[in-house]
Amino acid sequence: MSNEEARSAGDLRNTGLSLRHDRTWDYELDRIVDEVERKDAEKVGLQFPEGLKRRGPAVADDLRARLDDTRIMLSGQPCYGACDLDTYLMRRTDVFVHFGHSPMKESDSIIYVPLFSNVDVEPIMQEARDELHDGDVGLVTTAQHMNQFEEMRTWLEERGYTVHTRRGDDRLTNEGQVLGCNYASADIDADQVLYVGGGKFHPLGLAMEHPEKNVVIADPVNNAVSIADAEQFLKERYASVHKAMDAEQWGVIFCTKIGQGRFDQAEEIVENNDNAYLITMDEVTPDRLMNFDMDAFVNTGCPRITTDDGPQFHKPMLTPGEYEIAVGNKPLEDLSFDTFHGTW
Numbered sequence: 644m645s646n647e648e649a650r651s652a653g654d655l656r657n658t659g660l661s662l663r664h665d666r667t668w669d670y671e672l673d674r675i676v677d678e679v680e681r682k683d684a685e686k687v688g689l690q691f692p693e694g695l696k697r698r699g700p701a702v703a704d705d706l707r708a709r710l711d712d713t714r715i716m717l718s719g720q721p722c723y724g725a726c727d728l729d730t731y732l733m734r735r736t737d738v739f740v741h742f743g744h745s746p747m748k749e750s751d752s753i754i755y756v757p758l759f760s761n762v763d764v765e766p767i768m769q770e771a772r773d774e775l776h777d778g779d780v781g782l783v784t785t786a787q788h789m790n791q792f793e794e795m796r797t798w799l800e801e802r803g804y805t806v807h808t809r810r811g812d813d814r815l816t817n818e819g820q821v822l823g824c825n826y827a828s829a830d831i832d833a834d835q836v837l838y839v840g841g842g843k844f845h846p847l848g849l850a851m852e853h854p855e856k857n858v859v860i861a862d863p864v865n866n867a868v869s870i871a872d873a874e875q876f877l878k879e880r881y882a883s884v885h886k887a888m889d890a891e892q893w894g895v896i897f898c899t900k901i902g903q904g905r906f907d908q909a910e911e912i913v914e915n916n917d918n919a920y921l922i923t924m925d926e927v928t929p930d931r932l933m934n935f936d937m938d939a940f941v942n943t944g945c946p947r948i949t950t951d952d953g954p955q956f957h958k959p960m961l962t963p964g965e966y967e968i969a970v971g972n973k974p975l976e977d978l979s980f981d982t983f984h985g986t987w
């Protein structure tokens with residue numbers, strides 16, 4: 644898959660945080676320096692998502708120039724969400740800064756610096772109006788565009804729409820925010836939803852989670868308007884389930900990342916299947932599973948690993964719901980998107 648294809652398919656590493664536009668980010672250095680001084684901190688940990696890691700040394704330089712006798716450490720762990728905090732570094736630093744995501748859970752020991760996009764969303768919203776009918780419309784966006792959410796709402800209201808928004812469950816910080824694994828903020832009373840944000844993966848999940856709604860994608864990152872069509876995505880998932888139907892030995896993955904643990908779910912599968920083995924790991928990659936001689940895997944960690952990267956694994960990789968279908972506990976029609984609720 645080329646980078647461009649991966650991006651349009653909503654690859655984890657190429658969401659709205661990839662630097663397609665030359666953006667100016669606000670790293671909120673004053674807030675970090677204030678906290679370091681308040682705590683008289685000696686060690687500071689910085690964690691960036693994949694698309695912004697290259698900016699880490701420059702931010703460290705800026706902080707070093709303002710802070711004497713403070714050791715700045717950069718996390719080299721992969722990072723794809725606020726579910727994915729570097730807990731090792733967090734425990735060993737006095738101030739820990741997580742860039743690029745809104746908090747999944749507020750904590751005194753973490754400074755979250757969301758890094759909002761400064762791409763103007765209005766031109767693409769104007770284009771998206773061709774796909775919207777008058778009247779009620781739901782509005783959702785990602786953390787990167789959250790800073791413009793109220794402007795988006797006002798812009799739609801000024802054009803006569805009745806805008807429906809809600810804050811989702813505990814996993815979501817803001818009104819109208821969606822994650823790749825949680826669309827609770829789209830549980831609104833409208834048959835159409837406008838998604839403003841980069842990539843197709845979020846709106847595809849949204850369309851699967853809410854099949855009764857028309858999901859219009861206004862993508863200011865790739866400057867494109869489209870309708871979320873879950874059909875192809877569903878076909879791919881059905882194909883994976885079919886491949887796993889003959890599996891005897893199952894590897895059940897429990898992800899040890901702080902915000903991706905669904906131990907009860909993993910344990911329940913293993914308890915009810917003598918041929919299932921619990922495998923614990925942080926980063927779930929094809930390489931790491933290669934040496935396990937299993938017929939299929941079920942991933943209780945990030946659903947996007949299963950659906951985005953699924954074809955790269957040497958054996959079928961299913962979500963917990965898909966596993967239930969593959970082993971015959973549920974009918975094929977029950978296939979749905981794997982959503983993730985709660986924090987830790």
Ligand code: SF4
Binds near residue numbers: 726727824944
């Ligand atoms: S578990 Fe959810 S928040 Fe975390 S990386 Fe996956 S989709 Fe994003």
